[in-house]
Amino acid sequence: MRLITHNMLSCNIKGVTNGFPLRIEAGNVIEKEVDFNPDFIRHMFAKIEWKALVEGARSMGYAELPEDSPDAAVLKSDEPFLKKLHHALLELHLEEGALVCPETGRKFPVNKGIPNMLLHEDEV
Amino acid sequence: MSNRPELLAPPEIFYDETEARKYTSSSRIVEIQAKLSERALELLALPEDGVPRFLLDIGCGSGLSGETLSENGHHWIGLDISASMLNVAVEREVEGDLLLGDMGQGLALRSGVIDGAISISAVQWLCNADKSSHEPRLRLKAFFGSLYRCLSRGARAVFQVYPENIAQRELILRQALQAGFGGGLVVDYPHSTKKRKEFLVLTCGPVQTSIQTSKNEYDESCSEDDNSEDEEVGVSDRNRPRKKRRTNKQGKGREWVLKKKEQSRRKGNNVPADSKYTARKRKSRF
Numbered sequence: 001m002r003l004i005t006h007n008m009l010s011c012n013i014k015g016v017t018n019g020f021p022l023r024i025e026a027g028n029v030i031e032k033e034v035d036f037n038p039d040f041i042r043h044m045f046a047k048i049e050w051k052a053l054v055e056g057a058r059s060m061g062y063a064e065l066p067e068d069s070p071d072a073a074v075l076k077s078d079e080p081f082l083k084k085l086h087h088a089l090l091e092l093h094l095e096e097g098a099l100v101c102p103e104t105g106r107k108f109p110v111n112k113g114i115p116n117m118l119l120h121e122d123e124v
Numbered sequence: 125m126s127n128r129p130e131l132l133a134p135p136e137i138f139y140d141e142t143e144a145r146k147y148t149s150s151s152r153i154v155e156i157q158a159k160l161s162e163r164a165l166e167l168l169a170l171p172e173d174g175v176p177r178f179l180l181d182i183g184c185g186s187g188l189s190g191e192t193l194s195e196n197g198h199h200w201i202g203l204d205i206s207a208s209m210l211n212v213a214v215e216r217e218v219e220g221d222l223l224l225g226d227m228g229q230g231l232a233l234r235s236g237v238i239d240g241a242i243s244i245s246a247v248q249w250l251c252n253a254d255k256s257s258h259e260p261r262l263r264l265k266a267f268f269g270s271l272y273r274c275l276s277r278g279a280r281a282v283f284q285v286y287p288e289n290i291a292q293r294e295l296i297l298r299q300a301l302q303a304g305f306g307g308g309l310v311v312d313y314p315h316s317t318k319k320r321k322e323f324l325v326l327t328c329g330p331v332q333t334s335i336q337t338s339k340n341e342y343d344e345s346c347s348e349d350d351n352s353e354d355e356e357v358g359v360s361d362r363n364r365p366r367k368k369r370r371t372n373k374q375g376k377g378r379e380w381v382l383k384k385k386e387q388s389r390r391k392g393n394n395v396p397a398d399s400k401y402t403a404r405k406r407k408s409r410f
Contacts, residue, residue: 118205
């Protein structure tokens with residue numbers, strides 16, 4: 001699972017009002033190279049929750065993203081920054097570990113890079 | 125329609141290790157899946173500006189449909205309930221991210237983040253109640269509701285479905301419309317039982333307002349069978365308030381009838397000759 005997906009995931013247990021962002025408990029993180037496409041990164045930037053991304057990247061051992069959300073002007077020109085963002089979003093994979101719901105503490109295990117988001121019957 | 129997998133077992137059990145492998149090693153299935161996903165992507169009508177989009181593949185299985193998305197340069201998340209199918213997808217090194225999840229429990233995604241969704245032969249599974257806690261209507265509702273929320277405004281969702289019968293098709297369509305979607309059914313090859321393919325094309329966004337109010341109207345219209353190729357049933361149009369017919373007590377009058385008859389004659393129709401009885405009122409006992 002990549003951070004771009006983590007940034008979209010939220011816990012949907014019944015009654016949970018704020019299931020985002022899921023905390024990452026990293027076990028094994030791997031990197032896979034993906035073609036760099038600045039247009040896609042710019043397109044996705046508007047949808048990304050910056051804080052969750054930075055936190056997620058930190059817990060996966062990547063600390064090169066700035067704390068505060070950069071403004072749109074940086075995106076147009078700053079190629080090295082876009083590359084960093086690209087790396088964080090698309091190239092870091094969480095292979096083994098868990099996602100933890102911030103409200104209930106429920107753990108969603110991640111095996112072979114696949115988070116198990118199946119809910120128990122009493123959680124639907 | 126004798127061998128429908130939905131009737132044999134729940135999806136997470138039916139698509140076990142052997143079935144998942146069989147599914148992906150059959151070149152026929154691979155080809156059909158590729159074609160269906162091509163078509164679904166076409167119906168998704170993403171803007172052609174060369175920017176890759178972030179898509180959702182619901183019931184992605186072993187990632188056959190996702191491959192088509194990757195080939196077209198898009199990034200995607202795949203959701204499936206069968207762990208075996210996802211394992212095959214991992215082995216095949218698909219490019220999208222995979223999630224193990226049940227679409228009937230709702231999608232665990234944030235609002236407005238997905239640019240489009242496709243689903244190949246998956247939604248009809250929701251119409252089955254495989255556990256005592258399953259209620260198809262509620263599961264469809266949870267699924268469409270969460271999908272509506274996670275799509276960005278104006279985004280589309282295209283589902284290729286094999287409904288078992290008219291009632292099932294109606295149920296799926298009704299739940300989709302109640303969730304706020306606009307759109308309708310696209311049927312490819314309607315005359316052929318084998319090649320016939322149905323696509324549910326849903327739009328998220330501007331048309332949602334009229335749907336709540338006119339619940340009764342689409343009940344009857346959904347059941348109509350389309351019988352021309354690629355015909356699209358516009359649901360949004362259908363829910364438009366009907367024009368009130370202007371009627372007065374006197375009726376249309378002789379002049380109007382004569383005019384209509386003349387028009388009809390000009391078209392070459394067989395029209396009765398005009399006489400003194402033409403357009404005359406009936407006696408009151410009628």
